[in-house]
Amino acid sequence: MPFTFKQFHIEDSHCGMPVSTDGVILGAWAKLPLANKDYCYRILDIGAGSGLLSLMIAQRVENPHVEIQAVELEDGAAQDCQFNFAQSPWSQQLSLKHCSIQQFTDDSLKSKAALFDAIICNPPYFDNGPQSEAKRRATARHTDTLSFETLLSHTQQLLAQTGMASFIIPTQSELGFLAALAHTKLAISHRTTISTVETKAPSRLLLALKHASCLNASSNSLQQKAQSENVVISDNLVITDNKGQYTETMSQLCRDFYLKL
Structure with missing residues (x-):
């Protein structure tokens, strides 16, 4: 279903996963480099779908020098993503690679392309249970085609040493995500639980990762304190x-x- 935001519009009729609250929250929460109009930051959107996250990031950074690279494997989603990019105010900053993240990583490393200052991903998250009847939706929702192990391995390879990677996952997938994370040299720097209403337990997690050996500078005093002590910032978001x-x-x-806020 088409969805209009304040500064851009999303068409997602060919996309396995339409615009969702999860995606909007991640796009608004994701950790980005400090604003610097003179520096050409590179940002990567893994499994871009309709391009929602890339477009939200483009709006947030307000920097014509920022390059936002989207990667999408599924044909229909890539079609929607390319269309949405072309119709947006940031078409010159946005680009799409229609391939797997495995192929993208191989190509990037072979060409010695610059690493990414930020990575954002709303990954497939159901690692068991019945598959969706719709193939496109199943591909978008299940980890069969992109496990947490694979996702985090490629994130580690593509993330700049001072970069940050942001994800959203269901709370029931946290143990699997952490098990995969243990096989990398990445570490959690910020963990936000999401509850749909005040009276319900959290159902989603926002996770920001960094290279374990690096302390990422920030203008936020709380984040500076947490990073200097090498601890995780933890908080909660209640939607309604x-x-x-x-x-x-x-x-x-x-x-x-x-639009209505």
Whole structure:
């Protein structure tokens, strides 16, 4: 279903996973490099789908020098992504590679392309249970075609030494994600639990990763303190209150995107 945001529009009729609250929250929360109008940052969107995350990041950075590279394997999603990029105000900054992340990594390393200052991904997350009947939706939702082990291995290879990678996963997938993370040299720097309403337990997790050997500078004093002590920032996001209204935290996070905020 088409979805219009404040500064761009998404067509996703060919995409296995349409625009979702998960994606919007991740796009608004994802950790990005410090603003520097003179530096050409590179940002990677793995499994871009309709291109939602790339477009949100383009709006957030407000920097004409930032290069945003999307990678998408599925044919229909790549078609929607390319269309949405072309129609956006940031078409010159956005590019799409229609291939697997494995192929993209191989090509990048062979060409000695610069690494990425930020990586963002709303990954396939169901590692068991029945597959969706719709093949495109199944590919987008299940880890059969992109396991956490594979995803994190390629993230480690493509992430610059001072870069940050941001993900959203269901809470029930956390143990599997952490098991895969243990086989890399990446570490969690920020963990945000997401509850749909105040009275419910968290159902999603936002996770920001960095290279374990590197402390990423930040202007945020809390983050500076946490990183200097090599601990994880932990907090919680509640989407709606008991009356069904967006909480102030959710409104602040997504105000630049949703039309009605």
